[in-house]
């Protein structure tokens with residue numbers, strides 16, 4: 132029987148199609164704020180290094196959908212996630228997917244269940260590192276369930292605010308109410324119906340994956356070996372999150388990266404490269420706002436461009452972003468997802484891409 136999970140075959144199929152329209156990733160992850168889903172996965176797969184690498188790092192694992200789709204044989208794979216709830220959920224899926232599906236089935240789509248899950252996760256975050264590691268006084272599958280519940284029952288899959296499961300009274304038109312209630316019911320139904328496939332997809336894709344609970348910034352050694360390939364998808368700089376300025380406090384992850392930390396990391400990376408020290412192959416994610424003609428905006432002022440392009444990184448446009456955020460005027464901003472890479476040997480042909488080197492932006 133043909134192995135449908137053979138990633139190499141899958142990549143060849145993508146190559147033959149020569150288009151990414153309607154292209155789904157081989158394995159889908161669970162719903163996650165900032166998760167890289169859909170077309171994004173096959174697109175970045177063609178920008179991965181063509182030459183073999185020995186070690187791969189998924190530096191900000193999140194839902195782990197990237198790691199799940201790149202299960203190369205003979206590559207030692209690692210993923211780092213700092214948030215305790217997300218880390219525990221991923222470890223439980225990896226260790227016992229059947230039990231994980233069972234506990235998901237006991238999630239109740241109610242505000243009470245959502246709130247108690249949130250409180251439980253706050254309690255887990257308040258534990259000392261030692262007690263968390265030892266698993267003292269809690270059942271880790273309960274932590275995993277609480278995390279999954281807050282993700283699937285929240286607005287934007289952020290785990291912060293409960294997504295009401297009944298249509299609000301402000302909708303008075305009966306037809307509209309039926310339509311909205313149907314969508315909400317489907318959403319609830321999906322918690323249970325979709326979970327087995329999602330969980331087993333992750334489980335398959337994470338076989339042999341070393342999942343680390345810690346900060347990416349404490350594990351930078353992964354970047355410093357030329358045979359390593361590091362995919363880095365941090366919470367974006369605040370200016371890239373694009374929600375109303377006065378709501379910025381709401382735009383974060385439960386475990387976030389401050390701009391200062393972010394920019395220090397970029398400078399350290401650039402200094403290392405400029406001083407000729409060994410460095411692996413790196414793919415770093417970001418985004419840009421675009422105008423109505425598709426031109427990328429504010430290229431010269433961008434921190435990533437300023438710091439990374441002078442030391443040999445290339446910025447490559449991956450795709451139009453589907454989830455557009457509203458600007459101050461309430462209008463949706465159009466964006467593109469981009470990656471910064473420091474190698475030339477991608478799997479595809481360069482002429483298929485829109486990309487920018489230092490000279491393209493800073494001509495003088």
Ligand SMILES: C[S@@+](CC[C@H](N)C(=O)[O-])C[C@H]1O[C@@H](n2cnc3c(N)ncnc32)[C@H](O)[C@@H]1O
Pocket residue numbers: 160163164165166167168190191192193194195196197211212213214217345346347348364365366367384385386387388
């Ligand atoms: C943009 S999301 C990653 C999304 C992921 N690529 C996916 O497709 O689901 C960023 C993730 O980084 C985690 N995180 C925040 N600070 C971190 C740190 N210092 N080290 C590692 N992970 C961190 C957040 O909890 C979040 O899960």
